[in-house]
Amino acid sequence: MEQKMKRRFKNLIRNNWQLYILILPAVIYFFVFNYLPLYGIQIAFKDYKAGLGILDSKWVGIEHFKNFFNAYYFKRLLTNTLLLNLYNLLWSFPVPVILALLLNRIRSDKVKRGIQTTIYVPYFISTVVLAGMLYIFLSPSNGILNYALSYFNHKPIDFMSESSMFRTIYVISGVWQSAGWGTILYIASLSGVDQSLYEAADIDGANIWQKIRYIDIPTIIPVMTMVFILDCGRLLSSNTDKALVMQTPGNIPTSDIIGVYVYNVGIGSANFSYTAAIGLFINVINFILIISVNRISKKITDVGLF
Structure with a gap:
């Protein structure tokens, strides 16, 4: 054998x-x-010292995990991170699907390519440039939004310093930047639909919305499910770069997420063991989430990543 x-x-x-x-x-x-x-x-699990190296550093077990769970800001960090990602998932997941369905209805290839190019461009804007645009557009002195509000005799608002506005600005800017790019998978799936299905639907007198409901949506459900599972596996991981450059003294109560905390403690204080423990905790929770959501998805829709 x-x-x-x-x-x-x-x-x-x-x-x-x-x-x-x-x-x-x-x-x-x-x-x-x-x-x-x-x-x-x-x-x-060690008190890592660069001079001693990984092997010779003192073993401390789960001490760093205990320190993080007992930290004064632990609850705020966990809540801010989870809420930010939940809101982001709530809005960023359906928008690319809707855009892809609408783009698939456009019959002019020239118009379709022009729209696709337009909505893809924001994805290639760097995080720092995007944050700079937000500071300019939302400036209380000469921002375009406050300029529009002045016509209604509204007092200027410093949006970037309002803690209640941070999540809204973060999510909306993220949707604007990535929604177009997110349509690629769905458009690729829709391009493989057998055209005879649309012809049969025309013969039966189906309108556009019925074609979308009975042909397009069932076609992209497997892709939607896989994207949703992957997104659920990042509920405790955020775009740290974006949150960091958008953070101001005024919005810290909502912008202080785990990623920013890890950056400040790990890079600022060189506490590598502590931040490694936090990173491991986040990855374990994300792993459990993706396994759980995948299992639920397979039971409900019979579609999963594995």
Whole structure:
């Protein structure tokens, strides 16, 4: 049996060696940048000192986790991070779907390409540039929004310093930036729909909304489900760069999320073991979420990532 398995393996390599060579760079990349760094996870359980190295640093067990759970700002950090991602998921998930369905109804290829190019462009704007645009547009002195409010005799509002406005600005700007790019998967799925289905629907007298409901939406449900599962696996992970550059002294009560806290403590105070423990905690929770949502999805829709 063992000899048979070895012979089968050799034949598999001999017949498909070109494919294995083709995939080898990707395997090396993920091994070097995704698997080898897992060795450093142990610093979450040690009092890591750069001079001593990982192996010689003192083992402290789950002390860093206890310190984080007992931290004064733990509840605020967890609440802010979770709410920010929930609101972002609530709005950023359906918008690309709606845009893709509407784009699929456009019959002029020229118009369709023009709209797609327009909505893709914001995705390539860097986080710092986007934050700069927000500060300019929402400026209380010469921002375009406050300029419009002045026509209604409304007092200027410093939106970026209002803690109650942070999540709204974060989510809306995120939807504007990424919604167009998010349509790519759905448009690709819709492009594979058999045109005879639309022709049959026309013969039966179906209108546009009925075609969307009975042809387009069922086609993209598997993709929607997979995207939703992946998004649920990031509920405790946020765009730290964006939150950091958008943070002001006035909006700290809502902009102080786990990612920003990790940056300030890890980079600012060089407390690497403590922040590694926080990162491990976030990843474990995200892993549990993605497994749970995937299992629920498979029971309800029979569609899942694995």
